[in-house]
Structures are given as C-alpha cells and as structure tokens.
Amino acid sequence: MTALGVSNVEVVYNEVVLVLRGVSLTVPEGQIVALLGANGAGKTTLLRAITGLLDVHHGRVTKGSVSLSGADITRADPAKRVKAGLAQVMEGRRIFAELTVDENLRTGAMSRRNREAFDDNRARVLEMFPLLAGRLRSTAGYLSGGEQQMLAIGRALMASPDVLLLDEPSLGLAPRIVDQIRDIIVQVNESGTSVLLVEQNANMALQAAHHGYVLEHGRIVKDGPGQDLLADKDIREFYLGMGESGRRSFRDVKTYRRRKSWGS
Amino acid sequence: MNALAPVLASVSGTDFIQNLVSGLALGSKYALIALGFVVVFRATGVINFANGAFVLVGAYMTYQFFQTWEINFYLSILLAMAFGFLLGVVLEALVLRRLVGEAPFTVIMVTIGLLFVMDNVVTAVWGATNLDLGDPWTGNVVEVGGVRMSHRDLWAMAFTATVLAAFLAFFRFSSMGLAMRATAADPEAALAQGISARAVYRVAWGIAGLVAALAGLTFATGNANIQPTLGLIALAAFPAMILGGMDSPLGAVIGGIIIGLVQQMTELYAFEYLEWAGRNPQTVAPYVVMIIILLVRPYGLFGTPEVRRV
Ligand SMILES: Nc1ncnc2c1ncn2[C@@H]1O[C@H](COP(=O)(O)OP(=O)(O)OP(=O)(O)O)[C@@H](O)[C@H]1O
Numbered sequence: 001m002t003a004l005g006v007s008n009v010e011v012v013y014n015e016v017v018l019v020l021r022g023v024s025l026t027v028p029e030g031q032i033v034a035l036l037g038a039n040g041a042g043k044t045t046l047l048r049a050i051t052g053l054l055d056v057h058h059g060r061v062t063k064g065s066v067s068l069s070g071a072d073i074t075r076a077d078p079a080k081r082v083k084a085g086l087a088q089v090m091e092g093r094r095i096f097a098e099l100t101v102d103e104n105l106r107t108g109a110m111s112r113r114n115r116e117a118f119d120d121n122r123a124r125v126l127e128m129f130p131l132l133a134g135r136l137r138s139t140a141g142y143l144s145g146g147e148q149q150m151l152a153i154g155r156a157l158m159a160s161p162d163v164l165l166l167d168e169p170s171l172g173l174a175p176r177i178v179d180q181i182r183d184i185i186v187q188v189n190e191s192g193t194s195v196l197l198v199e200q201n202a203n204m205a206l207q208a209a210h211h212g213y214v215l216e217h218g219r220i221v222k223d224g225p226g227q228d229l230l231a232d233k234d235i236r237e238f239y240l241g242m243g244e245s246g247r248r249s250f251r252d253v254k255t256y257r258r259r260k261s262w263g264s
Numbered sequence: 265m266n267a268l269a270p271v272l273a274s275v276s277g278t279d280f281i282q283n284l285v286s287g288l289a290l291g292s293k294y295a296l297i298a299l300g301f302v303v304v305f306r307a308t309g310v311i312n313f314a315n316g317a318f319v320l321v322g323a324y325m326t327y328q329f330f331q332t333w334e335i336n337f338y339l340s341i342l343l344a345m346a347f348g349f350l351l352g353v354v355l356e357a358l359v360l361r362r363l364v365g366e367a368p369f370t371v372i373m374v375t376i377g378l379l380f381v382m383d384n385v386v387t388a389v390w391g392a393t394n395l396d397l398g399d400p401w402t403g404n405v406v407e408v409g410g411v412r413m414s415h416r417d418l419w420a421m422a423f424t425a426t427v428l429a430a431f432l433a434f435f436r437f438s439s440m441g442l443a444m445r446a447t448a449a450d451p452e453a454a455l456a457q458g459i460s461a462r463a464v465y466r467v468a469w470g471i472a473g474l475v476a477a478l479a480g481l482t483f484a485t486g487n488a489n490i491q492p493t494l495g496l497i498a499l500a501a502f503p504a505m506i507l508g509g510m511d512s513p514l515g516a517v518i519g520g521i522i523i524g525l526v527q528q529m530t531e532l533y534a535f536e537y538l539e540w541a542g543r544n545p546q547t548v549a550p551y552v553v554m555i556i557i558l559l560v561r562p563y564g565l566f567g568t569p570e571v572r573r574v
Pocket residue numbers: 013014017019037038039040041042043044045046057058091200
C-alpha cells in the first residue's frame with residue numbers, strides 16, 4: 001500500500017520560476033523514506049506541494065498529482081490534508097514562540113476533536129519527550145534548539161498522523177541530539193506512522209530510512225534502498241564528505257560540489 | 265508638587281473624585297471599542313478602521329429593536345450584539361476574504377473604505393438627525409459618599425469588566441482562542457497544524473462586530489446621543505489600543521481607562537491652566553499621551569515584544 005504518492009509534480013513560483021520539474025516519489029505504508037538534496041534543490045518546495053502550503057508562497061502545482069492513502073489531495077486545502085492524516089515538522093521548527101509548551105502541543109491536536117485520543121496522544125508524546133513533560137508551562141521560545149525540535153515533532157504527533165513529513169530536523173543541532181532525533185523517528189515509524197524525512201545530513205537520514213531519493217535542481221536523480229545509498233560512492237563523496245581514500249578535506253568537497261551534477 | 269498645589273486647591277475634593285469616576289466610565293467605553301480593535305489585530309494583524317462603523321451600527325440597531333420594534337431593552341442589546349456579530353462575519357466573507365495575502369496596508373485602506381460606506385448607509389436608513397434611545401438608565405443615579413454615579417456609567421463599567429473577563433478566558437481556554445493566538449504568531453505554521461485561517465478570521469471579525477455594538481450602545485444612551493458622528497468616537501479609542509499594546513485585551517482596557525481619565529481631567533482643568541492649548545485640548549490629550557508612552561515603551565504598556573531565544 002502507498003501511504004503517500006507524488007506523481008510527476010511540477011511547481012512554479014510567482015507564475016514564472018519553475019522549481020520542481022516532474023518529481024515522482026512514493027512512501028510505502030510503514031516505511032521511512034529519505035529525501036536528500038543540496039540547498040535550493042527544491043526539497044521544501046516538494047513538501048509544500050504535499051501539504052498545500054504553496055499558496056502562502058505564491059506557488060502552484062502546475063502538473064502532476066499528490067495522493068494520500070490512495071485519495072487525490074493535489075488541490076485540497078491544508079486543513080483538509082491534516083484531517084486526512086498528514087502532519088509535518090517544518091523547516092526551522094516553527095514552534096509558536098509566545099505560547100507555552102503545552103499550548104503548542106494543543107495546536108497540534110486542533111484537527112482532532114476527540115478528547116480521549118487527545119489525552120492518549122499527549123501522554124504518548126510526553127513519554128517520548130520527558131524533557132517537555134517537565135516544562136509544559138514554559139514559554140516555548142525559551143527552550144533550547146534541541147528541545148524546540150522535540151516540541152515541533154511532538155506537536156506534529158499530536159495529530160496522530162498516518163504520514164509524518166520532517167524538513168531537515170537535524171539542522172543546527174549537536175551530533176548527540178541528532179542521533180536522538182533519528183532514534184525518535186525510527187520509534188515513531190515502528191509504531192505505525194509512515195515517514196518522509198528531508199535531510200541534508202545524509203548519514204543520519206540513510207541510517208534510518210528504508211529507501212532514499214536524491215533531488216537535484218528540481219529532479220529526482222537517484223533512488224534506492226537506504227543501505228545501498230549509504231554505501232554509494234557518489235553519495236559518500238557528495239553528502240558525507242568521504243571518498244574511497246577516507247575523509248576528504250572540506251575544500252575538496254566544495255570544489256567537487258561545484259563540478260558534480262547528478263543529472264549529467 | 266508646588267506646581268500642582270494651586271490646581272488641587274482650585275477644585276474641591278469631591279469635584280476631583282467625581283471627575284475621576286466620570287473619567288473611569290468614559291474610559292471603560294473606550295476600552296470596549298479598543299477590545300474590538302485588539303481581537304481583529306491579534307488574529308489578522310490588521311488594524312480595522314471599520315470598527316467605528318460597527319460602533320455606529322450597534323447604536324442604531326439597538327434603537328431599531330428597542331424604539332421602532334418595541335422589543336425589551338435588554339433583549340434589544342443582545343439582538344444588536346448578535347447583529348454586530350453577523351455583520352462582522354458577512355463583511356469578512358464578502359470583502360476581507362478576497363484580500364487574504366495582500367499587504368496589510370491594502371487591507372487597512374479597505375477597512376477605511378468600509379467605514380465611510382457604512383456611515384453613509386446608516387445616514388440613508390436612519391437620517392442625519394440625532395435620535396433619543398430612551399433607555400431606562402438615563403437620569404438614574406446612585407450616590408456613594410457624595411459622589412454621584414449614573415446608572416449608564418455603572419452599566420458601561422460592568423460591560424467592560426465582563427467582556428474583558430470573557431476575552432481572557434476565551435484566549436486562554438478555548439480552542440478557537442488558541443487557534444487565533446497561533447495564527448497571529450505564525451500564520452503558516454498554524455495552517456500546517458490544520459488550523460483553518462478562514463474560520464479564525466471570520467470569528468475574529470464577528471467578535472469585533474459584537475463588542476463594538478455593545479460599545480456603541482454605551483455611547484448612545486442619554487438624550488439625542490444617537491448620531492452619525494458616533495463612528496468617529498472609535499478614533500478616540502485608537503490611542504487606547506496603541507497605548508495598551510495592540511494585541512493585549514488587558515492592555516486595551518487599561519489604555520482605554522487612561523485615555524478616559526486623561527480626557528476628563530484635561531477638560532476639567534483646561535479652562536484655568538491650559539488656555540494656551542487652544543479650545544479643545546481634551547481631544548488632543550489622548551494622542552499626546554499615546555506618543556509619550558510609545559517613546560518610552562514601543563510595544564505599548566502590555567504588548568508582546570517578540571519572544572526570541574538568544
Ligand atoms: N516563495 C518563493 N518564490 C520564489 N522562489 C522560491 C520561493 N521559495 C523557494 N524558491 C526557490 O525555489 C528553489 C528551491 O527552494 P527550496 O526552499 O524548495 O529548496 P530546499 O531544497 O528546501 O533548500 P534548503 O536545503 O536550503 O532548505 C530555490 O531556488 C529557491 O530560491
């Protein structure tokens with residue numbers, strides 16, 4: 001069964017800037033799928049096409065379709081998609097800084113009207129993130145970066161989604177926290193949620209993912225099982241900064257980056 | 265201290281307290297209007313100048329229900345408030361809905377346009393002459409320790425206290441209140457949680473219409489107080505809202521009360537001590553106070569500075 005399907009999607013900003021040029025990918029039910037890509041490749045844009053947030057950015061899906069558990073949602077409004085089982089952790093965390101931790105969690109459950117499910121979800125989330133449990137009444141904006149990311153994930157889980165999207169959850173976090181977040185993603189997936197994980201930290205993402213895609217200049221240029229990509233020479237060079245000869249210097253990787261294009 | 269001594273000596277103590285009470289009552293009416301500004305600003309980030317028209321329509325609709333259709337006075341108030349809610353919701357759906365995503369400036373200009381259109385509609389329907397509401401409060405006073413308090417003033421203060429309490433409870437405990445705060449803090453992130461921005465805007469405008477209707481009524485009581493210029497009174501509540509900090513209900517009320525007190529006191533002392541300030545210093549005083557407070561506290565007295573972790 002396909003939890004989330006993206007088929008041949010094209011996205012244009014401001015009616016002129018073509019950013020996605022026919023992207024297709026599939027998140028099978030119960031799996032973690034990683035989406036890798038450099039800055040500006042179009043990863044966030046693809047997530048916006050899936051969640052319906054393109055409008056806010058004057059963007060539009062001009063071709064192709066998005067489906068959730070088999071139902072077409074290409075033109076549905078964002079609230080409907082959340083109701084249908086889609087939740088996301090946005091790039092940059094985007095927690096509500098002025099609200100308390102508890103209020104942030106409540107906003108995540110806004111699309112669910114069931115009181116019992118709310119209490120269960122909240123208990124589950126707090127068990128997963130004990131740090132948050134102790135700070136429910138704190139203003140969310142004063143949490144540390146790692147705690148804010150946990151809150152953003154917890155908030156998304158409050159909607160008990162079938163499919164969870166995460167946009168670069170490891171960004172700007174210490175390695176130890178990144179590992180923690182990876183483990184949480186695996187744990188969430190094991191309890192039945194399908195995951196689309198957008199990352200630039202290929203190492204972290206591919207350790208967790210069943211399958212991975214590489215996006216470049218608005219096109220999928222490579223895909224394969226997570227373990228295969230992790231072992232892939234090009235991926236290792238490009239995303240992990242490691243050649244056959246071991247770790248390359250940062251400068252080497254940068255020149256490599258400029259030369260290398262997946263497409264050609 | 266020395267400079268104030270002759271001022272205090274010139275008016276008797278009761279006079280002073282009397283004016284304090286009147287200022288408080290006037291202030292609580294401004295506070296009601298400011299609360300209407302706050303709810304729309306908080307949810308949508310737009311300063312709603314059409315609020316003045318809601319105040320106007322509220323006053324005339326109370327007259328319509330009470331005088332023309334001879335419905336019970338208190339029921340008339342409730343009906344006028346319900347009408348205000350509907351008016352807010354309908355305007356949001358017909359006009360403001362189409363402007364979502366436009367620059368705030370555009371939306372603000374449209375609300376000014378709405379103010380003038382509704383002003384004209386009101387004059388067309390009810391005429392330009394002043395009307396008597398004929399409310400049961402006017403003329404009734406209670407006296408406490410030599411200070412006379414009119415029933416209309418007491419009611420105005422009770423309304424403000426009730427609405428403030430309702431607002432605080434609404435924003436704090438209700439789902440819709442939380443949705444409004446989330447939408448105000450980060451509209452895109454709120455959408456991402458499945459919060460319907462449309463519902464949030466609609467309810468915010470409805471509440472603004474409802475509260476403004478109540479405010480309009482408090483200004484309309486008394487003799488010949490229903491007049492087309494009522495809409496302009498909302499402008500005097502504007503500094504109250506800025507003073508309080510735009511997004512804080514408590515701030516709106518305290519700002520309103522400060523403005524009311526300042527106006528009342530300026531009027532009291534203007535004759536003797538502010539001759540140089542022209543004929544109507546009390547209409548200017550609120551703005552002077554607003555400017556001074558903003559210089560010291562740019563977010564107003566109770567506004568939320570952005571929460572950022574550094
Ligand atoms: N609102 C917008 N209007 C016009 N162009 C945009 C807009 N948002 C993004 N773009 C462009 O679309 C391209 C893809 O951007 P996107 O944010 O999807 O990339 P990304 O892969 O998420 O990058 P990053 O890793 O830096 O987050 C970029 O060239 C960007 O400049």
